Every structure is written in structure tokens, then in C-alpha cells.
Amino acid sequence: MFSVFRDLVRYNIEFTIGLILVGIMVVFASMSFFAPMDPSLIYMAIPDQPPSAQYWFGTNSRGQELFWQLSAAFKNSLLFGITVAVLSRIISITVGLAAGYIGGWVDRVLMFVNDIFVAVPIFPILVLFYFVLRNNMDSFTMALILACFGWPFDARLIRSVALGLKHREFTRHAVFAGMSTRKVLLEEHLPYVMPIVFATFMNNMLWSIGMEVTLAVLGFTNINNPTIGTVLYWANSHSAMVVGVWWWIVIPVILIVMTFLGLFLLAVSMNEYIDPRSRLRRMGA
Amino acid sequence: MHSYLWFAGKRLLQLLAVIFFGVSAMFFVTYLSPIDPVEQVLGRLSARSNLSPEAIASTREALTAMFGTDQPMMTQYFNFWTRVLRGDLGASLMAFPTPAMELVMRGMPWTLGLLLTSTFITFVIGNVMGGLAGYFQNNRFFKAFGIVAMGIQPIPYYIVAFIILIIFGFLWPVLPISGGFGMDVRPALTLPFILSVLQHSLLPALSLVLVGLGGWFIGMRALVSNIVTEDYVTYAELAGVKRSTVVGGYVMRNALVPQITALAMVIGGVFSGTIITEQVFNYPGMGSLLVDAVNAGDYSTVLAVCTVSITAVATAIFIVDLLHPLLDPRVRAE
Numbered sequence: 326m327f328s329v330f331r332d333l334v335r336y337n338i339e340f341t342i343g344l345i346l347v348g349i350m351v352v353f354a355s356m357s358f359f360a361p362m363d364p365s366l367i368y369m370a371i372p373d374q375p376p377s378a379q380y381w382f383g384t385n386s387r388g389q390e391l392f393w394q395l396s397a398a399f400k401n402s403l404l405f406g407i408t409v410a411v412l413s414r415i416i417s418i419t420v421g422l423a424a425g426y427i428g429g430w431v432d433r434v435l436m437f438v439n440d441i442f443v444a445v446p447i448f449p450i451l452v453l454f455y456f457v458l459r460n461n462m463d464s465f466t467m468a469l470i471l472a473c474f475g476w477p478f479d480a481r482l483i484r485s486v487a488l489g490l491k492h493r494e495f496t497r498h499a500v501f502a503g504m505s506t507r508k509v510l511l512e513e514h515l516p517y518v519m520p521i522v523f524a525t526f527m528n529n530m531l532w533s534i535g536m537e538v539t540l541a542v543l544g545f546t547n548i549n550n551p552t553i554g555t556v557l558y559w560a561n562s563h564s565a566m567v568v569g570v571w572w573w574i575v576i577p578v579i580l581i582v583m584t585f586l587g588l589f590l591l592a593v594s595m596n597e598y599i600d601p602r603s604r605l606r607r608m609g610a
Numbered sequence: 611m612h613s614y615l616w617f618a619g620k621r622l623l624q625l626l627a628v629i630f631f632g633v634s635a636m637f638f639v640t641y642l643s644p645i646d647p648v649e650q651v652l653g654r655l656s657a658r659s660n661l662s663p664e665a666i667a668s669t670r671e672a673l674t675a676m677f678g679t680d681q682p683m684m685t686q687y688f689n690f691w692t693r694v695l696r697g698d699l700g701a702s703l704m705a706f707p708t709p710a711m712e713l714v715m716r717g718m719p720w721t722l723g724l725l726l727t728s729t730f731i732t733f734v735i736g737n738v739m740g741g742l743a744g745y746f747q748n749n750r751f752f753k754a755f756g757i758v759a760m761g762i763q764p765i766p767y768y769i770v771a772f773i774i775l776i777i778f779g780f781l782w783p784v785l786p787i788s789g790g791f792g793m794d795v796r797p798a799l800t801l802p803f804i805l806s807v808l809q810h811s812l813l814p815a816l817s818l819v820l821v822g823l824g825g826w827f828i829g830m831r832a833l834v835s836n837i838v839t840e841d842y843v844t845y846a847e848l849a850g851v852k853r854s855t856v857v858g859g860y861v862m863r864n865a866l867v868p869q870i871t872a873l874a875m876v877i878g879g880v881f882s883g884t885i886i887t888e889q890v891f892n893y894p895g896m897g898s899l900l901v902d903a904v905n906a907g908d909y910s911t912v913l914a915v916c917t918v919s920i921t922a923v924a925t926a927i928f929i930v931d932l933l934h935p936l937l938d939p940r941v942r943a944e
Contacts (some may be wrong), residue, residue: 443875445632446923448885449900449916453636456904456912457643478875531764538766540888543901555770566776578773582765589764600845 333598340594350580354403357396364389364397364551373570383572386563395577398551399584405464405537405552406530412472413529414522417479422510422518424480425487436484442477450474451536455545463547467540469534479525483518490514520599527592531536531585538581553581618932625928632920636913637690641683647909648673651703654907694917700910704903710914713899718918720790720895725884728818729877735819736826737869741862743827744834756827763824771817771890778813788892814891818884822876829872833851833865857942867937872929877923 327353333340362369368388376383382391424435454470455462489497490513499509534553540546541554548555556577560566566575651673652666661669681689693699702710736759743752762770779787791797792806837843837874838861846856885897890936892898896915 375781437624437627441628441631444627445635446920449919450632450635450639452900453639453912453916457639535766538768542886543889545904557772566780574772574776574879578769581769585764585766586761 326413327488329598333594337594337597339590340598343587343590343594346583347591350584350587351403353580357393357400360393360397362390362393365549368599376572376576380421382430382576383570385560385573386565386568386570391576393422393574394551395556395580398553398556399552399580401464402534402537402553403530403584405468406534407502408465408468409471409475409533410529413475414479414526416472417476417483417525418518418522420476420512421480421483422487424489425484426491426510426514427506428491432484435480439477439480442474445474447471447474448477448539451540452545455540460547464537464550464552467546468533471536471607475529475533479521479529482521482525486518486521487514490517514543520595521537521572524592524595524599531588531592534585553577553584614935617935621928621931625924628924629921632924633691633694633917634687634914636920637687640909640913641686647681648679650907650909654703699914699917702903702911702914703908704906704911710908710910713911714896714914715917717894717896717899720893721884721897722922723886723888724814724818724893724895727811728815729822729873731815732819732822733826733869733873736823737830737862737866739823740827740830741834741857742798742864744831744865745838745857745861747835756831759824759827761824762820763828765821767817767821768886768890770821771814771887774813774817774820777889783814787813810893813885814893817887825876826869826872830865830869833868834861837861837865866936870930870934870937873928877926877930898922 334344358362366389370380370384370388370390372384372386374380374384380390380392382395384390385394418434420439424432424439451470453465454467458466470551496509496513499513500575504513537546537552538554538557541548541552542557542561544558546554547551548558557574560573560577563570563573565571618664648670656666697711701707702713705713714840739752739755739759743756746752749838778785786792787807790807790810791803791808797803836845843856843860846860851860884895885900887893888895888897889901896919899911900915902908903915905926
């Protein structure tokens with residue numbers, strides 16, 4: 326595991342950059358655990374102060390210090406992304422491995438359901454959920470809903486790998502040795518799909534955080550919970566750019582671009598690592 | 611031909627299943643919700659005028675009969691489907707008594723026009739540039755283009771739209787940043803109106819194109835750089851086939867097949883993009899309608915927009931899927 330990591334850092338500049346960017350964001354986000362005040366409180370500082378030695382990122386029109394506000398927002402958004410990614414990974418691994426290995430009608434039924442989930446447009450449904458739940462829509466509920474929609478592409482990918490593993494020698498040995506289906510899937514096949522799971526994990530985080538931002542800037546989430554999206558929502562509803570509080574928009578935008586680029590680069594370099602051909606090309610072999 | 615019909619039939623069944631499950635899910639979400647459409651309407655009515663308790667009671671009765679909320683679940687579910695199939699989802703609450711479907715139909719040409727053109731432009735530019743970048747791997751221009759396109763791609767759509775708004779709204783105001791057409795023209799099929807519509811659609815379309823470009827670029831470049839190493843390409847080059855024929859006819863053409871499949875998936879996701887576009891650029895369309903309806907608590911309009919968008923996206927994916935085997939001989943043979 327460690328040597329893989331070392332090779333990636335040594336030969337893959339994208340991975341290194343991505344790792345650094347995500348690392349900075351994780352450190353920044355975890356600072357909110359040491360925040361001197363509750364990030365949901367307003368009018369705790371002088372409003373509309375530009376960045377200075379006292380207020381590193383300035384303060385917004387709601388009297389919040391942007392540094393602590395953004396730190397909490399990124400913590401919440403990253404945790405949200407991780408929650409969605411973990412939950413939907415569990416579904417996609419289960420469905421993908423079962424469909425690929427068991428085959429037959431199990432495969433057909435699962436893939437039929439999969440096709441439906443691929444084709445159902447998720448955004449109107451999310452809006453509908455918000456419309457119906459309103460004040461009960463907390464971020465965990467939203468994570469659950471997103472996880473229900475975030476698995477189908479990756480399940481297909483895992484299924485295609487599992488289909489290949491099914492006919493390999495070691496699978497037959499395991500079956501003849503009397504291993505149960507569950508054991509074959511968990512102990513024999515799961516390690517082979519783990520690299521794919523890591524790569525899709527990043528992609529899924531990107532997707533879910535992006536969805537949250539999309540919903541939040543329209544005001545379709547709990548807007549009092551600081552997240553990347555709600556920070557933008559408030560900045561926009563106070564017309565921050567027009568009244569000249571530029572740091573309220575510019576600083577979050579820079580941080581968001583850093584986060585998304587970092588996660589994206591990690592996902593890309595992981596994908597590349599999984600494909601041995603491109604790995605060889607990169608190492609100059 | 612027979613196998614193609616079989617394929618098309620299977621896809622059609624799937625389309626119907628998607629619409630059926632999508633719309634059913636919508637019904638159950640709203641059925642199980644604590645929001646009662648009757649109380650919603652009553653709340654709006656009594657907020658506007660002073661109703662006597664008797665009037666409220668009789669209105670409630672009439673509305674309950676209209677929405678059928680007192681009936682058992684399966685009857686309501688059945689009624690819901692008959693209304694959906696007739697294209698009638700009740701009167702809009704925020705523009706009472708305009709039917710919600712009429713509002714949707716008014717917004718649809720704007721959304722479809724913006725969505726279809728920008729998706730088409732993105733597809734063409736992204737694939738051509740990606741294909742060329744995959745073929746001419748050491749060309750500086752394509753490399754630079756790739757870095758820019760890939761850098762924009764992972765950024766959330768809203769941010770890109772907002773940056774465009776800042777640039778063209780405040781720093782370099784040459785294009786209209788809001789609305790579907792100018793205040794000085796009247797909506798009619800005249801040249802000034804059409805020009806105004808085109809002018810107003812430039813920035814929203816630009817934002818959609820910028821965000822979508824990277825995905826196509828990366829996909830096409832990867833596909834082409836794999837195809838370039840195939841024997842038949844080397845063979846054609848050695849045999850002295852014209853460069854343009856090799857790139858266009860042999861390499862790009864073959865790489866395009868999986869990209870067409872990807873088009874179906876992109877269409878599915880693009881709808882959420884247009885909602886934000888319409889909101890940011892204040893563009894008339896289904897997205898703005900949906901946002902207004904949610905904020906106004908307009909029950910029937912929200913349902914109508916969701917039903918139409920689910921049907922539209924599923925149908926678009928269906929059409930792309932039908933085109934796929936016509937391009938790919940391997941699928942046709944199956």
C-alpha cells in the first residue's frame with residue numbers, strides 16, 4: 326500500500342498536486358473543530374470588514390468571520406460528500422459484485438433496476454423531496470437520498486470487473502473448496518475491485534458536493550447550516566458583489582475551485598493508475 | 611433489421627418503465643408528505659381575502675373533491691395517472707386559474723432551445739478538439755486547450771456561471787446578462803425579436819458550453835489515443851492515405867461511437883444545469899418556473915415540471931440509444 330503511494334507521488338504529478346490541494350482543504354476544514362464561536366450565529370463581528378490581520382478572510386454582511394464560517398462550511402460539505410460516497414459505495418459494490426458473479430436472473434433484475442436509476446433525472450426529484458420535506462430536510466436526509474441515486478454507474482463498472490473475475494482459476498478453486506457465495510465475493514473478489522472503488526469514491530464526492538451546491542444556491546436546503554452552497558446562497562442574497570463585499574464571493578470561489586480541482590486530479594490519477602497501459606507509458610517503459 | 615426492431619422494442623419498454631417508476635415515485639413522495647394541497651390553497655386564499663368560517667368550510671369541501679384527497683390511496687394513484695396521461699395536472703396556484711401544464715408549455719421552448727443548442731455545440735467542439743488532441747499528441751495548442759477545458763470541468767456549474775456574470779456584467783458589459791429578450795422588442799416572429807433572443811442566449815449558452823467541454827474532450831482524447839495505436843491506422847499511414855482521411859474517416863469516426871452513448875448520459879444530467887443557468891441569468895424557462903413554484907408553494911406546478919422533465923429526459927436518452935446501433939456495426943449484429 327505504501328509503495329503504491331510512493332510511486333504515485335513520484336511518477337504522477339497530477340496525484341501530487343491533487344493530494345496537496347485536498348490536504349490543504351482538509352486541514353482548513355478541520356480547523357473548524359477549534360472555532361472560537363458557533364458558525365451558525367450571526368452578528369458576532371463587525372460586518373463588511375475586508376481581509377485584515379484581525380479577520381483573515383474578512384467578515385460578511387451577516388457579521389460572521391469568513392475564516393471560521395468557511396472552515397465550518399468546508400467541513401460540513403466534505404463530510405456530506407464522504408457520507409454520500411460511503412453509502413452509495415456500499416450499494417454499488419453489493420449490486421455490482423452480486424450481479425456479475427451470480428449472473429442469471431439476479432443479474433437481469435439488478436441491471437433492469439440499474440437502468441431505471443441511470444435514466445431517472447435526479448434533480449427534479451431532489452427538488453420535489455425538498456418541496457415536500459421542507460424544514461425536515463437536514464443534510465443527512467439529503468445524503469441518504471443522493472446515495473440512493475449515486476450508485477448505478479459505478480455498479481456497472483464493478484459488475485464488468487466481477488464478470489471477468491468469475492471465470493478466473495482462483496474463483497473456481499474457492500468454489501470447489503466449499504466457499505460460500507458471500508465469502509467468495511467479500512474475500513476473493515472485493516480486493517480486486519477496491520482500486521475502482523477508490524477512484525469512483527472521489528468522483529462520487531465531487532458529484533454529491535456539486536449537487537449540494539446546486540440545491541443550496543437556489544435555497545433548496547437548510548440554509549442555516551453552513552456548507553459551500555449556503556455560503557454562496559447568503560452572499561448572493563446580500564448581492565455581495567454589487568455592494569462591493571467582493572471577498573465574500575471571491576475567497577469561497579477560490580477555495581471551491583481548489584477543492585474540486587484537487588478531488589478531480591486525485592480521481593483522474595487513480596483511474597490512470599488502475600489502467601496499467603497508461604501507467605507504463607508514464608513511467609517511460 | 612429484425613434484431614434492430616427487437617432492440618428498439620426492448621428500449622421502448624425500458625423507457626416506459628423509467629417514466630412509470632419516476633412518475634409513481636413522485637406520486638408517493640407527495641402522497642406521504644405532510645403537505646396537504648387543499649390546506650395550501652386555503653392558506654393562499656384566506657391570506658388574500660377575509661373568508662368567513664362557512665366559506666372556508668365549503669371551499670375546503672370543494673377543493674377536497676377536486677383534488678380527491680379523501681379517497682383511498684390506490685384510487686388517488688389511479689386518478690393521478692389518468693390526469694397525467696391527459697396532460698392535466700390541475701390549476702397552478704401561483705397563477706390561478708391558469709393550468710399548470712400551460713405554464714410548463716410556455717417555459718419549455720426556452721429551456722429546450724437553450725439546452726439542445728448548447729449540448730450540440732459542446733458535443734461538436736469537445737469531440738473535434740479532443741480527437742485532434744488525441745491524434746496530434748505533441749501539439750502545443752491542443753495541449754493548452756486541454757488544460758483549460760479540463761481545469762474548468764470539475765468546478766461546480768454555478769461558480770462558472772457566476773464568474774461569467776461577473777466578467778460580462780461588471781468588468782466588460784457588452785452582452786445582456788439577464789432576461790430572455792430585450793425590453794424594446796415584442797415577442798413575435800420578427801427579425802429584431804429573434805436577434806434579441808439570440809443575443810440574450812449567448813451568455814447562458816456560453817456557461818453551459820464551458821462546463822461541458824472538458825468531459826467530451828477528455829473522453830475523446832483517450833479514445834483516439836487508443837485507436838491511433840491500432841494496426842489499421844499505422845497501415846493506412848504507411849500506405850499513404852491522406853492525413854485528413856485517416857483522422858476524420860478512420861480514427862474519429864470509430865471513436866465517436868462510445869461518445870454517442872455518453873451523450874445519453876449527459877442529457878440526463880444537463881437538466882439540472884439549465885435550472886441554475888436560468889436562475890443566474892434570469893432566463894425564462896422551466897427551471898425558473900420550478901424555482902418560483904417551489905418558493906410559492908405551488909403544488910401542481912412543481913408536479914407538472916417534474917413530470918415533464920422526467921418524461922423529456924427519458925425520451926431524449928431513448929432517442930440517443932436508438933441512434934447508437936445505426937452507427938456501430940457490432941451492436942447491429944447482436
